[in-house]
Amino acid sequence: MRRVVFNQKGGVGKSSIACNLAAVSAEQGYRTLLIDLDAQANSSHYLTGLTGESLPTGIADYFKQVLTGGAAGKKARPPITETQFENLHIITATAELADLQPKLEAKHKINKLRKLLESLSEEYERIYIDTPPALNFFTVSALIAADRCLIPFDCDSFSRQALYSLLNEIEELQEDHNEGLQVEGIIVNQFQPRAALPQQMIDELLAEGLPVLPVHLMSSVRMRESHQVCMPLIHFDPRHKLTQQFVELHGHLEGS
Numbered sequence: 181m182r183r184v185v186f187n188q189k190g191g192v193g194k195s196s197i198a199c200n201l202a203a204v205s206a207e208q209g210y211r212t213l214l215i216d217l218d219a220q221a222n223s224s225h226y227l228t229g230l231t232g233e234s235l236p237t238g239i240a241d242y243f244k245q246v247l248t249g250g251a252a253g254k255k256a257r258p259p260i261t262e263t264q265f266e267n268l269h270i271i272t273a274t275a276e277l278a279d280l281q282p283k284l285e286a287k288h289k290i291n292k293l294r295k296l297l298e299s300l301s302e303e304y305e306r307i308y309i310d311t312p313p314a315l316n317f318f319t320v321s322a323l324i325a326a327d328r329c330l331i332p333f334d335c336d337s338f339s340r341q342a343l344y345s346l347l348n349e350i351e352e353l354q355e356d357h358n359e360g361l362q363v364e365g366i367i368v369n370q371f372q373p374r375a376a377l378p379q380q381m382i383d384e385l386l387a388e389g390l391p392v393l394p395v396h397l398m399s400s401v402r403m404r405e406s407h408q409v410c411m412p413l414i415h416f417d418p419r420h421k422l423t424q425q426f427v428e429l430h431g432h433l434e435g436s
Contacts, residue, residue: 182297182307183364183433184326189342190313192332193369195222196403198310201330203227203412204430205306206268213260213304215239215297216273217318223310224272227263229410236261238272243280246292258296265415269304281317290317290357294325315349323350324357328364330433333392335368335378340385347390364433365393372399395429398422 185198198214206212216223217239224238225231242258258271284290297307309326311319323329329350333339343366354361366385372378373396385392398421406416413423 181305181328182301182309182326183328183330184309184311184319184322185330185332186311186319186323186346187332187342188313188315188319188346189339192313192334192339193397194218194313194332195226195310196407197330197332197367197369197397198308199223199226200412200414200426201430201433202306202308203265203268203414204426205308206265207414208430209267210305211267211303212306212308213269213271213300214308214310215271215322216310217277217322218273218310218312219275219277220312221273221275224270224274226407226410226412227265227268227270228261228272230272232275235274236272237274237276238270240274240276240280242271242296243277243284243289243292246289247280247283247287256292256296257299265412273310277318285317290321291324293321297325320353320357323353323361326358327360328362330364331366332369333366334370335381340381343385343390363391365391367393367429368396370399371396393429393432395425395432397425397429 185194187194202212202214214223221235224235236259239258242256245256261270261272263270309322311322333343368382382392400422402417402420402422406413413426417423
């Protein structure tokens with residue numbers, strides 16, 4: 181199963197959601213891989229504790245092999261990093277991705293990630309893909325390569341308008357490139373249960389027939405603290421309410 185976590189709007193928790201769902205998946209015994217496609221490399225830092233030049237070349241190394249072409253390009257494979265957490269591996273991102281993007285676009289390498297994930301699916305039961313907050317080469321590659329898409333959403337009017345646009349773009353991509361891609365659900369993040377507006381907005385989205393998932397992730401300082409110590413919540417504070425929401429969300433996704 182290959183899940184991409186994507187929203188063009190920044191600050192909606194893509195990296196946090198991708199990493200914490202992957203960590204729950206691994207903790208529950210699935211051999212799990214996270215692929216970081218964002219040049220900011222937030223997921224890479226969160227799961228490894230490394231930054232800058234200390235990060236492995238990861239997915240950038242794979243795309244550089246692809247650009248060389250020939251036999252080396254056909255056999256390209258990125259370095260995979262084991263995290264300190266059992267069953268959880270990562271293909272890291274680096275800032276170099278930004279420089280590679282126009283070269284990859286010019287050579288029409290949009291389907292290479294799908295081929296990579298097809299081969300990696302023989303080794304990993306669950307693959308999560310974190311994407312940059314833009315509909316660019318890397319996010320389109322991820323949407324073509326994945327079979328399921330999760331959309332983080334925070335409840336405000338700007339996010340709502342961006343959501344409609346995003347769903348239209350995914351529908352076009354499904355028609356043109358990946359008919360098997362399923363919008364698995366919209367994940368409400370940083371939910372404030374005592375505020376009236378978020379619940380009203382959720383009810384309206386559900387009334388429109390949009391696939392809002394039933395588990396809403398609360399806003400908590402524990403998430404930021406887990407970022408600081410580079411430890412997903414299932415390991416940092418397994419009894420916390422937000423951690424249990426991630427476990428419940430993972431269970432819902434696995435059961436759907």
